[in-house]
Amino acid sequence: MRLHKVINRVYEGTTYYRWTVSIPPKRIRELGWTDGQELDAAVRGSSLWIQAALRTPPRQFDRPADSLEEELRRKTLGRRPRG
Numbered sequence: 001m002r003l004h005k006v007i008n009r010v011y012e013g014t015t016y017y018r019w020t021v022s023i024p025p026k027r028i029r030e031l032g033w034t035d036g037q038e039l040d041a042a043v044r045g046s047s048l049w050i051q052a053a054l055r056t057p058p059r060q061f062d063r064p065a066d067s068l069e070e071e072l073r074r075k076t077l078g079r080r081p082r083g
Helices: 024-031 065-079
Strands: 002-011 012-022 037-042 047-051
Touching: none
Parallel strands: none
Antiparallel strands: 002 012, 037 047
């Protein structure tokens, strides 16, 4: 594994950095993690502990797509400016 320092942005003469950690694909497969997965981190002493977030994925609607479109249309029609 390797720690990388990357320039995030330069604003008013100040350079801001972000840090990334490269984890080998073998370790990612062993953990069962996927690209874009939310992770939680905690500092314990001089160690960084990273684990999969315990958040539930966004709820999928059981309604057909056309009823969702109709509901969205109804909500947006009520917000149009008048005059």
